[in-house]
Amino acid sequence: MSNINPYIPMPVEISRVIDEVDTHDIKTFRFTFLNKEDEANFKYLPGQFAELSIYGKGESPIGIASSPTEPGYVEFTVQRAGTIVPGLVTAALHDMNEGGKIGLRGPLGHSWPIEFLEKKNIVVVGGGFAFTTLRSLINYMLHKDNRKRFDEITVIYGARTPGLLLYKDELAEWEKRDDIKTVITVDKGDETWKGRQGFVPAVCKEVAPSPYNTVAVICGPPVMIKFTLPVFFELGFYKENILTSLEMRMKCGIGKCGRCNVGYKYVCSDGPVFSLAELDELPREF
Amino acid sequence: MKKTAIDQLHELAAHLMEKGTLIAPIKEDAGFNFREISDAKNVDLTFHNTIISPKSAFFPQMEDFVRYQTGKNVPEAMPVELNLQPTFLFGVRPCDVKSFQIMDIHFSGTGAADPYWRKRREATTILGYAFDLDAPVQAEEFYRTLGIGAADPEGSDIFMIRKGEDLLLKSITPRGEKLLAQMSPLTEASADEEKYFEDYIIRGRDFKTRFTCVDDKTVAKKLENIFHNSDFWTKVSSACLSCGVCTFVCPNCYCFDICDETLFGRGTRRRVWDACMFTDFTLEASGHNPRTQVFQRLRQKVNHKYSYHVRKYGVISCVGCGRCTRHCPVNIDIYSIVEAALKV
Numbered sequence: 001m002s003n004i005n006p007y008i009p010m011p012v013e014i015s016r017v018i019d020e021v022d023t024h025d026i027k028t029f030r031f032t033f034l035n036k037e038d039e040a041n042f043k044y045l046p047g048q049f050a051e052l053s054i055y056g057k058g059e060s061p062i063g064i065a066s067s068p069t070e071p072g073y074v075e076f077t078v079q080r081a082g083t084i085v086p087g088l089v090t091a092a093l094h095d096m097n098e099g100g101k102i103g104l105r106g107p108l109g110h111s112w113p114i115e116f117l118e119k120k121n122i123v124v125v126g127g128g129f130a131f132t133t134l135r136s137l138i139n140y141m142l143h144k145d146n147r148k149r150f151d152e153i154t155v156i157y158g159a160r161t162p163g164l165l166l167y168k169d170e171l172a173e174w175e176k177r178d179d180i181k182t183v184i185t186v187d188k189g190d191e192t193w194k195g196r197q198g199f200v201p202a203v204c205k206e207v208a209p210s211p212y213n214t215v216a217v218i219c220g221p222p223v224m225i226k227f228t229l230p231v232f233f234e235l236g237f238y239k240e241n242i243l244t245s246l247e248m249r250m251k252c253g254i255g256k257c258g259r260c261n262v263g264y265k266y267v268c269s270d271g272p273v274f275s276l277a278e279l280d281e282l283p284r285e286f
Numbered sequence: 287m288k289k290t291a292i293d294q295l296h297e298l299a300a301h302l303m304e305k306g307t308l309i310a311p312i313k314e315d316a317g318f319n320f321r322e323i324s325d326a327k328n329v330d331l332t333f334h335n336t337i338i339s340p341k342s343a344f345f346p347q348m349e350d351f352v353r354y355q356t357g358k359n360v361p362e363a364m365p366v367e368l369n370l371q372p373t374f375l376f377g378v379r380p381c382d383v384k385s386f387q388i389m390d391i392h393f394s395g396t397g398a399a400d401p402y403w404r405k406r407r408e409a410t411t412i413l414g415y416a417f418d419l420d421a422p423v424q425a426e427e428f429y430r431t432l433g434i435g436a437a438d439p440e441g442s443d444i445f446m447i448r449k450g451e452d453l454l455l456k457s458i459t460p461r462g463e464k465l466l467a468q469m470s471p472l473t474e475a476s477a478d479e480e481k482y483f484e485d486y487i488i489r490g491r492d493f494k495t496r497f498t499c500v501d502d503k504t505v506a507k508k509l510e511n512i513f514h515n516s517d518f519w520t521k522v523s524s525a526c527l528s529c530g531v532c533t534f535v536c537p538n539c540y541c542f543d544i545c546d547e548t549l550f551g552r553g554t555r556r557r558v559w560d561a562c563m564f565t566d567f568t569l570e571a572s573g574h575n576p577r578t579q580v581f582q583r584l585r586q587k588v589n590h591k592y593s594y595h596v597r598k599y600g601v602i603s604c605v606g607c608g609r610c611t612r613h614c615p616v617n618i619d620i621y622s623i624v625e626a627a628l629k630v
Contacts, residue, residue, distance in 0.1 A: 007557075283514070284514070
């Protein structure tokens with residue numbers, strides 16, 4: 001690897017685009033590598049991310065949404081970003097179709113700590129769009145070669161509306177399986193919604209996973225995190241057993257450009273995955 | 287050990303230019319700066335120190351990564367190859383030499399290696415140059431606080447000291463030894479001159495730039511403890527203009543941006559120096575910006591150098607060269623901030 005320049009992206013081609021939500025601003029892009037050796041070098045685990053690179057626009061760090069158990073491609077779920085300033089890369093990507101070619105740098109950052117999760121019960125809590133690397137983790141754990149490495153798996157996933165739920169087909173598949181407990185909720189249903197209604201923190205309280213030999217993996221918007229963490233503390237979870245993934249503006253993705261620090265940690269190279277105990281050691285800057 | 291007359295410096299410079307690229311201080315309108323030398327007569331050692339630090343020899347303000355054409359496919363973009371000649375970085379002050387060693391830890395010593403920094407470092411021989419111990423102490427400087435002597439040869443391949451009208455050169459590393467043996471314009475130094483050289487290094491350790499007793503772990507912890515003291519940080523940053531000049535002249539600031547610059551369908555992806563003092567440094571595409579306030583950004587800069595870097599790499603990321611203080615338009619002085627922080 002040492003001869004590979006980490007700043008130069010690998011060429012990939014869009015082989016599939018899925019329009020995920022009814023607001024049409026979140027799409028999942030499947031990429032295949034144009035060079036076989038790049039594919040061989042792109043060894044990743046759930047929780048890692050990569051820089052999507054479009055010359056003339058720039059680069060965006062995006063979590064990997066596919067699981068390494070699905071060889072031959074890599075998927076990213078990307079929101080068209082920008083409220084004040086448009087996100088150049090995500091806008092350009094959203095305007096591309098199958099066959100479009102972009103660059104990819106990665107895999108970057110640390111994954112969910114798979115060895116730490118082994119032989120434990122896993123509670124995955126996701127909110128809205130922040131479900132992408134959790135999906136990677138779930139699919140990884142559910143793979144037939146891996147399922148027995150983990151004990152009970154519970155997924156609590158919420159979105160504001162039914163139309164904003166990601167990966168709807170997969171959610172339906174998981175609900176059918178008996179080796180994973182899937183709890184899907186929306187803040188507000190519509191006339192066709194027959195499932196659960198309620199905010200993620202309240203649903204977590206209701207599901208009340210036991211803290212015994214259990215790790216909670218939580219990703220979501222700040223407001224969800226803010227109200228979900230007290231629920232898990234109340235249930236008796238230690239901070240070492242609550243994991244999350246951070247986001248920050250990034251450029252290099254390899255801990256060199258100095259941009260994404262929280263205290264002495266770089267989110268890109270020291271994270272993006274942190275336990276709550278680790279985050280407690282950092283200054284509460286944000 | 288070798289020597290040459292200062293007025294024969296151009297011969298030494300010409301000799302190094304024959305061997306490769308020479309980067310040395312030259313006098314410009316605004317002051318001295320390190321530049322690639324095209325005329326050996328321009329090398330000028332009458333400087334105290336340069337405006338911009340010599341880090342640009344390894345970490346240029348702009349480094350081109352890739353050339354591309356819009357509308358063409360990614361595979362057709364061409365990485366820019368670094369074709370480096372042997373390079374000689376001539377006349378670097380001891381505190382600046384130390385800054386390279388600190389930057390090495392970040393760019394090539396830990397995590398992913400930065401290929402550009404590494405290749406430029408490998409291609410370059412450093413000829414360090416002691417400060418003039420008989421000149422008055424410069425008010426802004428405080429390298430003594432960081433444990434750096436005015437004539438410390440560590441980190442240089444060859445170290446140089448001025449003695450009257452002569453320049454004494456001694457090899458410090460095998461690389462320097464090899465080069466020094468090949469440098470034909472030089473003559474052998476005498477035993478007296480050798481003694482002068484050794485004594486000078488020791489005298490340099492006592493050169494009285496500003497001094498506060500700074501233990502790196504103590505200051506790192508102290509800054510952690512006062513992180514949320516926004517009164518302190520607001521007070522020390524009240525004059526700050528967020529101009530970023532402190533970071534641009536700093537030998538240890540390494541933050542960079544990666545930009546695509548396209549003109550008439552052709553473009554270059556390059557990295558450029560960036561500054562944590564700029565408002566948009568942490569601005570995300572969503573519009574969220576965790577550091578909107580001036581005090582947050584100055585706090586970031588001071589903490590990065592004196593706290594985070596100590597926690598992460600075990601060393602303070604400042605060499606006390608005084609450039610940031612010297613060039614700050616509103617007289618913000620990092621030494622005074624650290625000194626005040628220790629007293630909070």
